[in-house]
Amino acid sequence: MKITEKELNTIHACRYCPMCRHSCPSEFINYRESDTPRGRAMLLYSVYKGGKPFEASTIDAIYNCFLCGACKSWCEGQELGGYDIPELIKFARRDIVAQGLAPQSVIAIRNAVLQHDNTFGIDKSLSYTATVQEKPAPVLYLLGEGVNFRYPEIAQAFTQILDHCGENYTLLKDEPTSGKELDLLGYRQEAQEKAMALLKRIQLTGCTTIVVSDPLTYDALKNDYPVWGTAFEGEVLHVSEYLLRVIQSGAVRLSPYRGKVTLADSEFLGRFNKVYDAPREVIAAVPGVEVVEMQWNREYMQSAGEAALTFDDRAFDRGKDLGEKISTKAVEAHADTIVVLSATAKQHIAMTTDLSVVDIAEFVNAHIVTNN
Amino acid sequence: MFDMILFELRDIVGKEYVSIREADREVYSVDYFWLPEMCHDRQDRSNITRPMADFIVHPADAEEVSKILRIANNYKIHVTAWGGGSGSQGGALPVFGGIIVDTKRMDKIYNIDEKSMTVEVGTGIIHDILESELKQRGFSTMHDPGSARCATVGGFIAHRGTGVLSTKYGKIEDMIVNMEVVLPTGDIIRTLTVPKTACGPDLNQIFVGAEGTLGIVTKVTLTIHRLPEKRAFRAFVFKDLETGLRVGRRLVAENLQPSVIRLYSEDETKEVIKKVLGIEKNGAYMVYGFDGNNEMVDLQLKYAYAIAMEEGGEDLGPDLGAQWYENRYKFFFPPYMYRLPQLFGTLDTVASYSDIQNVYNAMKDVVEKKYPMARFIGHFSHWFPWGAMLYGRFIIDTPPDDPHEAIHLHNSIWNDGLRAAMAAGGVLNEHHGIGLKLSRLTPELYGNAFQVLRNIKTTLDPNSIMNPGKLGFGL
Numbered sequence: 001m002k003i004t005e006k007e008l009n010t011i012h013a014c015r016y017c018p019m020c021r022h023s024c025p026s027e028f029i030n031y032r033e034s035d036t037p038r039g040r041a042m043l044l045y046s047v048y049k050g051g052k053p054f055e056a057s058t059i060d061a062i063y064n065c066f067l068c069g070a071c072k073s074w075c076e077g078q079e080l081g082g083y084d085i086p087e088l089i090k091f092a093r094r095d096i097v098a099q100g101l102a103p104q105s106v107i108a109i110r111n112a113v114l115q116h117d118n119t120f121g122i123d124k125s126l127s128y129t130a131t132v133q134e135k136p137a138p139v140l141y142l143l144g145e146g147v148n149f150r151y152p153e154i155a156q157a158f159t160q161i162l163d164h165c166g167e168n169y170t171l172l173k174d175e176p177t178s179g180k181e182l183d184l185l186g187y188r189q190e191a192q193e194k195a196m197a198l199l200k201r202i203q204l205t206g207c208t209t210i211v212v213s214d215p216l217t218y219d220a221l222k223n224d225y226p227v228w229g230t231a232f233e234g235e236v237l238h239v240s241e242y243l244l245r246v247i248q249s250g251a252v253r254l255s256p257y258r259g260k261v262t263l264a265d266s267e268f269l270g271r272f273n274k275v276y277d278a279p280r281e282v283i284a285a286v287p288g289v290e291v292v293e294m295q296w297n298r299e300y301m302q303s304a305g306e307a308a309l310t311f312d313d314r315a316f317d318r319g320k321d322l323g324e325k326i327s328t329k330a331v332e333a334h335a336d337t338i339v340v341l342s343a344t345a346k347q348h349i350a351m352t353t354d355l356s357v358v359d360i361a362e363f364v365n366a367h368i369v370t371n372n
Numbered sequence: 373m374f375d376m377i378l379f380e381l382r383d384i385v386g387k388e389y390v391s392i393r394e395a396d397r398e399v400y401s402v403d404y405f406w407l408p409e410m411c412h413d414r415q416d417r418s419n420i421t422r423p424m425a426d427f428i429v430h431p432a433d434a435e436e437v438s439k440i441l442r443i444a445n446n447y448k449i450h451v452t453a454w455g456g457g458s459g460s461q462g463g464a465l466p467v468f469g470g471i472i473v474d475t476k477r478m479d480k481i482y483n484i485d486e487k488s489m490t491v492e493v494g495t496g497i498i499h500d501i502l503e504s505e506l507k508q509r510g511f512s513t514m515h516d517p518g519s520a521r522c523a524t525v526g527g528f529i530a531h532r533g534t535g536v537l538s539t540k541y542g543k544i545e546d547m548i549v550n551m552e553v554v555l556p557t558g559d560i561i562r563t564l565t566v567p568k569t570a571c572g573p574d575l576n577q578i579f580v581g582a583e584g585t586l587g588i589v590t591k592v593t594l595t596i597h598r599l600p601e602k603r604a605f606r607a608f609v610f611k612d613l614e615t616g617l618r619v620g621r622r623l624v625a626e627n628l629q630p631s632v633i634r635l636y637s638e639d640e641t642k643e644v645i646k647k648v649l650g651i652e653k654n655g656a657y658m659v660y661g662f663d664g665n666n667e668m669v670d671l672q673l674k675y676a677y678a679i680a681m682e683e684g685g686e687d688l689g690p691d692l693g694a695q696w697y698e699n700r701y702k703f704f705f706p707p708y709m710y711r712l713p714q715l716f717g718t719l720d721t722v723a724s725y726s727d728i729q730n731v732y733n734a735m736k737d738v739v740e741k742k743y744p745m746a747r748f749i750g751h752f753s754h755w756f757p758w759g760a761m762l763y764g765r766f767i768i769d770t771p772p773d774d775p776h777e778a779i780h781l782h783n784s785i786w787n788d789g790l791r792a793a794m795a796a797g798g799v800l801n802e803h804h805g806i807g808l809k810l811s812r813l814t815p816e817l818y819g820n821a822f823q824v825l826r827n828i829k830t831t832l833d834p835n836s837i838m839n840p841g842k843l844g845f846g847l
Contacts, residue, residue: 015711016402016409017704018458018522022498031430031476033457034395042399042412050415057393074521075705295508332508 001095003048010088011048014041023070025303025322029311034061037071037085044092054101062096063106063310065089067184068303069271093186105310106185114190117177118145119309128152129175139169140207144214146343148175151359154213154343158239158361164368165251169211172201180220184307195220195230208234211242213361215268215306215342222273238269240279240341240360247285253369256288261363262335263291264326264345265301279360283339286367294329302326304345327353339363374426377447381429381471384439389430389477397424400454400472405462405809406717407779413712420775425452425466430477433494434552434560434590437473441588442558444471444837451556452839453584455496455524460718461807463531463583467841475526478590481505490549492593495526511596514541514631518704529589531805532581536700539624539755540631540663541597543803545580552591553579556833560590578828583805584839586832600663604673605632605693608685609655613637614729616656617752617760619683621725623660624755626679628672632661633755634696637732640749640765648708649695651688658685659696715771715782719764719789720802727797728752728760734792739766743785754802761802764789787813806843814844 003011020037021027027036034043040061046052067086075083096102102110112121124130127148141162147154155171162169179194202210210232212218221236237245246252261283269275276298284291296302302325305311326349330338337356340346350357358366381390391397401422402408411420426449431437444451450470457464466472478494481502485491491513493502500520506512515528516535527533529551534543541547550563563575579586610616616635623630636645641657651657658680662672681687702708710716719739723731732750739748746766754761766785771778790800790813800810800817815822822844829836829845840847 015709016404016412017709018404018456019519019701019705021456021458021522022500023521031389031474032391032396032428033399033454033474034393036399039395039399042402043395045412046398046415055394057395060393061395295504 001098004091006084007088007091008048010084011041011045013083014038016042020071020075023074025066025068025070025305025308026064028322030064035064037075040065040085040089044088047092054096054099059096059101059103062089062092063103066303066305067307068267070303073271073299090184090186093184094188097186102186109309110182110185110187110190113177113182117175118149119181120145120149122149124174127174128155129171129173132171132173134173134205135170136206137168137170138206138208139167140202140205140210141169141171142210142212142214142217143171143175144212144217144343145177145181146347147213151343151346154346154359154361157359157365158213160365161243161246161252161361161368164370165246170205170207172205176201178217178220180216180224181309183220183224185309192228192230195225195228199225199230199232202232210234210236211239212236213239213343213359215266219268219272238275238278238341240275240282243282243360243364244278247282252364254286254364254367255369257286257367258288259336260290260292260334261337261339262294262330262333263297264294264304264338264340264349265297266341266345267301267303267306269341270301271299279339279341282360282364292333292335294326294333296329302329304340304342304348306342306344323348324352327355330355337363373447377443377449378427380443381427381440385429385431385436391428392426396428400425400428400457401465403457403462403464404460405465405807406460406715406782407462407809408465409712410775410778414775418775423465423467423469425472426469428472428474430474432477434554437554437588437590438558438560440471440473441554441556441837445557445835448835449837450840451837453526453530453588455527455530456498456519456522458519458522459527459531459805459807461531461805461809463805463807463839463842465808467808468847473588475524475588475590482591484509484511484596489596490593491596492591493525495529495589495592496524499523499525499528506596507599510599512599513547513594514597515544515547518701525592525594526589529580529592530583531807532803534754534803536753537631539633540629543754545577547594548576548580549593549595551576551579551589551593553587553589555587556835556838581805583807583843585829585843585845586838602666602669603631603661603663604669604690605659605661605697606673606677606690607688607692607696608658608680609641609653609688610658610683610685611655613656613732615683616658617725617729619658619680619685620752620755620760622679623676624757626675628675629662630660630672630676630755631663632659632697634659634751634753636751637749639747640751643749644703644708648699648703649692651692653686655686659693661693661697710765710767713771715768715778717766717782717786718804719766719786719793720761720804721764721790721793721798721800722754722759722761722802723793723796723798724759728762731793731796731798732762732764734796735762735764735789738788738792739785742788743768745770746785762798786810808842811842811844
């Protein structure tokens with residue numbers, strides 16, 4: 001693939017200073033220089049400027065990137081015209097796929113998505129949405145694979161809130177993938193095909209608002225779909241944004257909770273969509289709650305591996321350490337509850353701590369004042 | 373034999389922690405030294421190559437380092453330690469191949485002793501991570517270099533690093549209480565529990581600044597300090613560098629204990645301060661700062677202000693001083709930092725107050741007269757009771773196309789600049805180290821005294837495996 005001006009800018013913008021090292025979660029896991037933003041920029045420089053072919057260890061380094069954007073937050077060299085490592089990595093992955101060089105582990109994930117609409121390779125019959133009664137409705141709740149296949153309790157919590165609000169909503173039976181994971185792995189065309197398929201299912205519901213649990217799905221609908229020609233014409237909200245709306249409208253009243261609650265920011269909601277305030281306002285809306293901030297928050301958040309797709313559960317042994325990095329900061333902030341914004345974050349953080357780790361929907365649902 | 377040695381290394385640290393991958397060999401061949409960066413940058417238009425390691429190993433502790441070094445001695449394989457790879461002198465480059473020992477797995481914080489005000493850490497910890505953890509508890513090492521986000525504590529020890537607050541808190545060598553060191557033979561030693569003794573030469577100081585040529589430091593106990601109640605700054609412009617130097621000297625000599633004095637030459641004031649801070653003034657720009665107890669800091673600021681005004685300074689106020697401190701890392705990032713394709717270097721040196729202005733003039737003179745395509749700027753950032761450190765920089769915007777010509781020009785400027793400095797009373801370097809870049813000049817710097825270093829090296833490293841080509845030791 002011919003490299004674009006934009007990606008070349010990033011390659012040129014990285015001038016060898018390794019000031020991004022401390023921010024990179026994959027370097028934290030692997031310790032390797034090639035698993036740093038600077039290392040990846042150097043390797044891609046050799047490919048796109050030096051004419052070196054992609055070889056196995058370079059491809060490995062490119063797929064080890066979490067695409068979390070931490071390097072962007074910490075690099076103060078943005079003014080050189082765009083140090084956008086995540087976009088550069090995505091471009092490189094598309095090129096690797098186009099050249100037929102994707103590693104077996106990546107191909108396996110791709111196949112799982114194509115066959116089962118999730119990266120875990122779990123049959124759809126085992127998903128939360130397998131037994132859903134789909135219907136036309138103004139509000140559509142999309143779960144994302146993490147909730148749909150691993151954390152049904154998050155979906156249960158949110159649908160209870162929707163019921164409490166008297167919302168006319170639907171889910172999609174056997175919810176299809178958004179295609180986001182395929183795009184992140186470099187399979188742009190297949191991602192767009194999945195996007196088209198999902199859009200058609202969305203349109204059949206006649207919904208005007210989509211509420212999303214999964215930050216990757218949210219990012220796809222907000223930023224990818226419009227560019228891919230599969231734009232959804234209505235409104236897209238993350239669960240936290242919907243919750244804030246119903247709290248502020250009075251549709252939901254919350255019972256007091258005298259505890260200290262912290263938020264684990266989401267990479268894809270935060271860095272790529274600037275959703276930082278809504279979840280905090282939701283938490284703060286619970287009477288008596290003290291919202292405490294972890295040392296690293298907002299654009300300086302620590303990664304929970306939302307897009308660390310090639311680090312499977314086994315390999316994420318050190319990913320447990322990534323979760324522990326977050327839970328340790330929560331303890332330091334004297335929090336008793338960590339509110340998360342993705343199933344991935346819940347999975348990676350909860351296993352490292354005795355603190356309560358709950359999705360924002362679960363948190364709100366636990367404090368709703370019911371009519372009874 | 374490659375596979376046999378590979379197997380032995382894997383047997384020590386585990387298969388996942390030994391790399392022979394192309395990607396790693398490539399990225400570990402470029403640190404922050406201009407030369408390998410230039411070679412990498414020009415790969416699309418030249419055939420110049422870079423030496424690469426054969427193996428990159430990530431040991432977990434001193435015992436694993438020891439076993440690696442025993443293998444290296446057995447087979448006479450060169451070993452180069454790599455921490456953050458952020459050194460500007462080529463100290464971590466595997467110039468004769470062999471094994472790179474990446475220290476970053478040795479990154480634990482073992483103990484924070486609040487009574488003794490010390491912290492014990494693995495030397496592979498990235499400094500910013502250590503500082504973040506200490507800050508949560510209300511402490512800091514007060515070692516604050518621009519490389520904090522990428523450099524390891526071990527790297528600072530290797531090259532005798534310094535930081536923004538050094539004028540009060542010292543350089544890294546002043547912060548070391550004790551160390552665990554793996555000698556080139558593989559023996560593991562610990563230096564004495566405390567540093568200020570009358571028990572013979574200080575073993576710490578044998579290894580600090582040795583740049584991995586005398587062994588690998590694996591653990592260190594550093595001093596820590598409580599975060600100050602107040603840290604405040606003020607900025608001034610003085611009519612010229614000479615006046616600024618006099619002010620800096622007085623701030624130190626009159627025992628005001630500033631934590632920061634940063635003085636920029638007239639040229640650097642025009643070029644850098646304007647670009648980074650947006651301040652446009654003629655003269656020598658200075659920021660000074662104090663930290664500590666509220667009342668003490670206010671008193672120190674008062675006396676410092678009196679000195680500055682007495683010397684005819686133009687007061688730019690506290691906010692511009694604070695602005696400098698808040699942006700102190702910005703100077704190291706592109707686009708503020710000089711970067712390829714430019715040819716540039718930091719000719720840092722240190723000299724007594726009696727000599728430092730002559731050193732500056734001599735370096736500036738030789739660079740600008742002999743190399744008219746270059747410009748020379750400088751600032752003074754680390755101050756001692758006896759002298760000050762000069763951060764001299766040369767910059768050539770359009771170096772020769774041919775990489776060999778560019779390297780020759782680069783080395784020539786370094787030679788001439790530093791020989792001028794030495795002739796005027798300076799030394800080769802103050803805190804970046806010698807590395808590969810200045811190795812050839814080190815025997816010249818020490819003269820007859822170099823035999824002491826050479827004999828230490830020969831005794832500790834009889835097979836000459838550790839970091840060859842650096843610090844004047846050759847192969």
